[in-house]
Structures are given as C-alpha cells and as structure tokens.
Amino acid sequence: MSGYYPEGVTGNEYQIAGAQHEWSDVRAEACYNEDCKMFEVEDVEAEVEIELSHDTEYYEWKCPTCGATRDIERNVE
Numbered sequence: 001m002s003g004y005y006p007e008g009v010t011g012n013e014y015q016i017a018g019a020q021h022e023w024s025d026v027r028a029e030a031c032y033n034e035d036c037k038m039f040e041v042e043d044v045e046a047e048v049e050i051e052l053s054h055d056t057e058y059y060e061w062k063c064p065t066c067g068a069t070r071d072i073e074r075n076v077e
C-alpha cells in the first residue's frame with residue numbers, strides 16, 4: 001500500500017487508524033445467487049465490517065440466507 005496515503009500521512013494517524021476508520025454496521029444488499037430464496041425478492045440485511053477510505057466504503061457482505069458473499073464498494077461523499 002506504499003503511496004496509498006498523501007505525502008506526510010503514514011496511515012497511523014488517529015483519523016485514519018482510529019475507531020472511525022472501521023466499524024460494524026447493518027447493510028441491505030441484493031443477493032446475486034440465483035439459487036437463493038431472496039434472489040430478486042428484496043435486499044437482505046446483514047452485519048458487515050466497513051472500512052472507509054477516501055470517501056468510499058468497502059465491505060464484504062454475506063447473505064444470511066444462502067451464505068453467498070459480495071465485495072461492495074460504495075461512494076459515501
């Protein structure tokens with residue numbers, strides 16, 4: 001991840017490495033597993049570990065119904 005942070009920023013600063021950088025939340029996502037009961041029914045809520053970087057949230061969402069996972073990137077501005 002060298003060069004990932006702006007010059008003079010190590011990534012260890014509180015704002016980056018602190019408690020606000022990663023947290024758990026509940027997110028509803030569509031399951032893309034066509035064998036899943038929830039496929040094209042509705043978004044499914046699951047608890048995810050969110051990592052925030054440069055106004056983008058990254059998290060792995062796991063369908064609680066079928067166990068399929070998706071890697072999600074979401075701009076949060």
Ligand SMILES: [Zn+2]
Pocket residue numbers: 031032033036037038039063064065066067068
């Ligand atoms: Zn599913």
